[in-house]
Amino acid sequence: MTRPKQFDPDVAVEQAMEVFWRKGYASTTPQDLVDALGIGKGSLYNAFGSKRALFERALRRYRERQASVLLRALEEPGPAKVRLRRALEAVVRTDLADPDRRGCMAVNTAAEVVRTDEVATDLVLRAFAHIESAFRAVVVEGQRAGEISPERDPDGLAAMLQNTVAGLRLAVRVAEGPERPARIIDAVIDSL
Template sequence: MGRPKQFDPDVAVEQAMEVFWQKGYAGTTPQDLVEALGIGKGSLYNTFGSKHALFERALRRYRDSQALALIEMLEESGPVKARLRRALAFLAETDLADPSRRGCLAVNTAAERAGVDEPATELVQRMFDRTEAAFRALIEEGQRSGEIPSERDPAALGSLLLNTVVGLRLMARVSEGPDRLTRVIDATLDSL
């Protein structure tokens, strides 16, 4: 009979997500994870299998908590452009307020792991697809309400908005303040 686990795996995934978010996948060592989770290497591998399996779980946790928050903001009531402005401004403000300037774990993972890590790339692509679909739905809603010209292609605008978010999240990592990000948000909304 084995000893019972002395830690909560769900809490451990949350803690691991923070480590990967701060250091990236390649920059995170098993020792970093052991120290952050307060467990032994044996428990780490027995519970999660590998560093990569834990990384995938951390990406899913990020998707289920952080990434869905943007979609929820877009689905609130009110004028479409106002909701979009609030959502984009929220992302910029959140990123700028983070002293570590971690940015977005999905965007960071795309930059670091695309082309070398198929499972992580697929997880990020699904997050991006879901966000883009939410943008497209918002554009279509704006077209029905008359806020956005009906001749504009909702799929193209959804892709543009996803690209804007990815760019904002990267720029916020190195921006000294909100000015450039605010200009991007203003220009994006003006382009609709």
């Protein structure tokens, strides 16, 4: 007879995400995860296989949750430039509201393990591509509406906007307040 699980795996992934987000993959020990999840090492490994597998699930969860904030702002009605501004401002608001100023788990992961870890690289690149694709769609709408010059490369503008998100996430980690990020957003939207 098997024993029932003593924890909810979805909750555990959420808790693990918080630990990895705060400490990074390399600095998070299995003991950190055991302590945060309130389970034994055996249960951790039985449920998730490895620290690595749990990290991948946590990074996927983060990607889904964080992308939704930006995507909601892009999907709201209104002119393209207004929606793009709202999306960038939503990123800044979200990060400024975090008392620990952890920044973006995907950006942090990119800085920590990308190019030395194929799976993490793939997850981060897919997260960035998803956001970039959403930006591209709004840029194209703006071009059709005459807000953004049709001479501008929509792929290049979308890449610039995605890069701006990554830069804003880093800038907010050290910003005293919203003034500098607001200036960055103004400059980017004006450049469109």
